[in-house]
Amino acid sequence: MKGWFREDGGPAFYGYSNRTSVTGDINMVACCLVFLTLYTAFLVIFPGIRKQRFTTFVTVTLSLFIGNVIMVAKLGSSWHVGKIQISSTYCALSKELITADLGVYIGLDHVNITLRALPQDNSSSVQDIDYNEKFTWHGVHEMGERYREALVRGLPFPILTVAEYFSLGQEGFRWGGEYRAAGYYSDILLWAAFASWLMMNLLLIVVPRYGAYGMIITALFLLLTCFIYHCMLPVSPLIIRFEENKQLTFNFGWCFWLTFFAGIICGFVGIVIACIDLIYPHRFSTVLEVDYDTPYDRHIIIEDSRYHRKKRSNKGNEELAGIGRRILRRLSSKKDENDEKPARMNGMENNAFEMDPPNSPWRYAYNRPPLKDVAFRRTISQDSASSIASSSAVVTFVDHKQPLSREKQDLPRQSLAELSSKSVSIW
Known part of the structure; x- marks a missing residue:
């Protein structure tokens, strides 16, 4: 080796x-x-x-x-x-x-x-x-x-x-x-x-x-x-x-x-x-x-977002977006105000105006028939702390259609006015 x-x-x-x-x-x-x-x-x-x-x-x-x-x-x-x-x-x-x-x-x-x-x-x-x-x-x-x-x-x-x-x-x-x-x-x-x-x-x-x-x-x-x-x-x-x-x-x-x-x-x-x-x-x-x-x-x-945008656009007419839309909105509002100004001065008919009071489904206290010399009582649902305190007062009913008595007619007008102001009339 x-x-x-x-x-x-x-x-x-x-x-x-x-x-x-x-x-x-x-x-x-x-x-x-x-x-x-x-x-x-x-x-x-x-x-x-x-x-x-x-x-x-x-x-x-x-x-x-x-x-x-x-x-x-x-x-x-x-x-x-x-x-x-x-x-x-x-x-x-x-x-x-x-x-x-x-x-x-x-x-x-x-x-x-x-x-x-x-x-x-x-x-x-x-x-x-x-x-x-x-x-x-x-x-x-x-x-x-x-x-x-x-x-x-x-x-x-x-x-x-x-x-x-x-x-x-x-x-x-x-x-x-x-x-x-x-x-x-x-x-x-x-x-x-x-x-x-x-x-x-x-x-x-x-x-x-x-x-x-x-x-x-x-x-x-x-x-x-x-x-x-x-x-x-x-x-x-x-x-x-x-x-x-x-x-x-x-x-x-x-x-x-x-x-x-x-x-x-x-x-x-x-x-x-x-x-x-x-x-x-x-x-x-x-x-x-x-x-x-x-x-x-x-x-x-x-x-x-495109789906929702398309869905909203289908509900009404398409409007211009951006600055052009705001400019057109401003111009249209000014034009409408100028057109409506003479009409407001001459008067316009309002079809929605009603002379009669609306028929409300709720019944308030002043719509109930008044009672002579009887304190007004509310229902249980209408009672409150203030209403209970005020219900203890006696209501004086004055009927303006009947003539006053001789004694009352002799009262001066100032006393009669004070008496009327103190009385509570319920119509």
């Missing part, structure tokens, strides 16, 4: 770590997995949806796609990209040249530099060359500090050459500061687009029409991000020169174009939904609405 699983037939040698370069961004992969999990859950329940299938599928797919694009573009390293195959020295003050692929990937707050030697040089006396180094610039002087750390670590000479262009801020080497400013303002606009995206999802659940307007606002933020980044790039393009007249130039990467494409798609869908809602009001809806298919659903409420 001597020499099994060993290259030279001897025991394993652990003198070097044999590290491999980074092949992916963990934060970006985690973000994609989160949105992919949500979308997978939606696809699982999608066969159970019976109504509004197309609008629901388009809305959910677009919403998750836009949210994922915003986060990936913020974390990505491919806003401005440059690739070239170079022949350069591996370290300073060395005459040995290596042929390798050099790539520079600029993000919003960092730059990734990769160096991978070609196969013919990987098997040489030089150690395996496969680097992927990340330099961040969250602060003003952070890029310079990272460059000094790279010098201490002894990174390959091509990587140090590229990092030097971004770390210096004097003597015309201002590309690092300009890239940092472009990434700073683009990052702010991406966060604004993310906040607008959250509001768009909330409005799609409550009022889908306003959700379409939220799509348009999110698209404007995404397109504005691309526009600001393009305008704030260095006026003099960054060109890095190597041996044999090799020049490294930069172009827009997939993060920039993905953000631009997402803004175009989001704006187009939002405008289409808004136009459909203006032409056919309250037609666009999804199963994600809060009160969907319940008595509080806006479609059910609208249909119910």
Whole structure:
């Protein structure tokens, strides 16, 4: 068993770590997995949806796609990209040249530099060359500090050459500061687009029409991000020169174009939904609405209100609504008053007026025949505290048709008037 699983037939040698370069961004992969999990859950329940299938599928797919694009573009390293195959020295003050692929990937707050030697040089006396180094610039002087750390670590000479262009801020080497400013303002606009995206999802659940307007606002933020980044790039393009007249130039990467494409798609869908809602009001809806298919659903409420409105309109003539109706009402009332004014002055016949008292089904006390020298008695239902107290008084009946006696005729008129006022006459 001597020499099994060993290259030279001897025991394993652990003198070097044999590290491999980074092949992916963990934060970006985690973000994609989160949105992919949500979308997978939606696809699982999608066969159970019976109504509004197309609008629901388009809305959910677009919403998750836009949210994922915003986060990936913020974390990505491919806003401005440059690739070239170079022949350069591996370290300073060395005459040995290596042929390798050099790539520079600029993000919003960092730059990734990769160096991978070609196969013919990987098997040489030089150690395996496969680097992927990340330099961040969250602060003003952070890029310079990272460059000094790279010098201490002894990174390959091509990587140090590229990092030097971004770390210096004097003597015309201002590309690092300009890239940092472009990434700073683009990052702010991406966060604004993310906040607008959250509001768009909330409005799609409550009022889908306003959700379409939220799509348009999110698209404007995404397109504005691309526009600001393009305008704030260095006026003099960054060109890095190597041996044999090799020049490294930069172009827009997939993060920039993905953000631009997402803004175009989001704006187009939002405008289409808004136009459909203006032409056919309250037609666009999804199963994600809060009160969907319940008595509080806006479609059910609208249909119910239309039914009652139609029912009321059938009872009489239709009248103009709004300001026109009120104006016509005012004009008609003034006209009627002007027409009725001469009639009131000359007198009008009122057919509803009656000279005779109405025949009331109730019998009041004054309609009963009066009794002489007998106190008036109410029934049980008519008794009250005040009526019982007043019923004890004796009613004096005066018959005005019979002549008064001689004694009474001799009384003065003032005494007779007082006597009449004190008597209670019941007719």
